[in-house]
Amino acid sequence: MAIFDDFFMRALVAGIGFALVTGPLGCFIVWRRMAYFGDTMAHSALLGVALSFVFNLNLMVGVIAVALMVSVALLVLEKRQSLSADALLGILSHSTLALGLVIVSIMSSVRIDLMGLLFGDILAVTTADIQMVYGLGAIVLAVLIFFWRPLVAATVNVELAQAENMKPQRSRFVLMILLALLIAIAMKIVGILLITALLIIPAATARRFALTPEIMAVLASVLGVVAVIGGLYGSLHYDTPSGPSIVVAALVIFLISLVPKNLFGAKNQPVEARHD
Template sequence: MLDDFFVRALLAGIGVALVAGPLGCFVVWRRMAYFGDTMAHSALLGVAIAFLFDINLTFGVFAVATSASLGLVALSRNRSLPADALLGILAHSTLALGLVLIAFMTWIRIDLMSYLFGDILAVSRTDVMIIYGVGAVVLAILVAIWRPLLAGTISPEIAVAEGLATERARLVFMLLMAAVIAGAMKIVGVLLITSLLIIPAATARRFASTPERMAMIAAIVGALAASGGLFASLEFDTPSGPSIVVAALILFLASLTWRMVEPERLKAEEVTGTE
């Protein structure tokens, strides 16, 4: 089954989506979309460093994304600049540094488009196994830190008063984000990773009554977007990474429509006395 490139791509896309959905819920709850974008942009610098020092690509991206997130935490303690300004500086600087560094490495031919927008159809058996292996570890750790992370999201003061290690949970969450970004880069690319975190979570938010249910729905929505985007890419010969994001957008717009239609339907049933 894994001999078929499309099956491998489908499995890889679903695997990343199942992990990105629950993590994306915290990105939405904590209003960290720009933070996720910053970490994603730093991934290109990780690619450049991996090629420069001839190390594993995923490890290089993970190391740089982690360094960027920890550097942001350190810089944010300096109140001289607002957080959004720091995020903007870090995001665009790391992206530009990556591009410049790649330009200097004239002895290596690098397909920038595949790193910027993904090349999911090129994933190998090893990539699929890594995605599911890392994904299982990420989800297990997320379950372990769920309570302090959620408490710190809702009310940091109450969480601290209850003795929950919210700061440690936050740092672990950043490491999980870095791991997912490193794994998802080949799927949707540096410029589209954040959308795979945010859009399914934003869609799930409209249907979920509890945080846990939102995380599960976000994972399902992400998997549907990955599957639908890949089949659309195959049918219409469009880029696979952007097609997955467009599929996620369509699901989000459909959720908006459903939430607008549903109250009207219930109101009509009340008036007519039907169910």
């Protein structure tokens, strides 16, 4: 198609597809207060990339495998209760990032675009990348819709979810798998260091206006799409990095969302799905 002959249009199409997936998934990150976990998963992606080159694996396979190993390690270490969850996340987050950087630095025979991995290069996406974004994105959304009720129930109240046989531990692991898939999709678009920002900011903005979890998920996707479009056009106009520009656009939307409440005292009660 002619639309995919232009690099900017490819970037727009890929970014919109990514934003549609980050919206609903980001809602669970916000509800469960898992921002630091999102960072840990994102940082582990660099180790996945490095190990993919070491063992001659597909990059996506390596990233997903390492993200899942980190998730399992966190679940096992949490059960031992020797350290708090935030301490464990800090250790895993910085250790995987540092280990990935060390492995990349000693692989002199392999040229890796480290800045591209860390901050993304959405303007370099190909038609194959777009197909991957929409293909894997559709899988993530389908699984999320299928597990929506047990995921929300486990987020609101773990004991109630257990009483209703909704298996909250399984729901949590499903959420981790979906995050791993999303990170594999996102590396080329916004980069490892900015993935969590695009997950959290649109969802946090949507939470201020939505009255139900479903509305919040849809609104988060819409706001993510607006951030992608605004960020890319801002990047084109001001000649700024595309990935960070998208995150800045999302931040601007969030700051604008604060204005009505401050000026007019809006009393809309944001949707709250707390993990007790």
